Amino acid sequence: MPERGESDQSRFAWEPGDWKEWLCGTCIHWKDGRVCAAYPNGMPDEIWNGDVDHRRPYPGDRGIQYKGKS
Numbered sequence: 001m002p003e004r005g006e007s008d009q010s011r012f013a014w015e016p017g018d019w020k021e022w023l024c025g026t027c028i029h030w031k032d033g034r035v036c037a038a039y040p041n042g043m044p045d046e047i048w049n050g051d052v053d054h055r056r057p058y059p060g061d062r063g064i065q066y067k068g069k070s
Contacts, residue, residue, distance in 0.1 A: 020049065020050030021050055023050070023053075023055070027067060027069070028068070029064055037062075038062055039062075044058075044060070054066045
């Protein structure tokens, strides 16, 4: 535990690659949960977890990619 006046920065440390952008919530194709127009039977873990940038085609997306709500 840090002494008074000191901060424990380690719990806020980010390593390269830690941040993932989750696009689904701002996409016009997203319906609810893991369902969207591109993946009506449920999207792959890679997209749901933000491991894949779905602004680019991804296998099985039926030609539908991320499009932000305006």
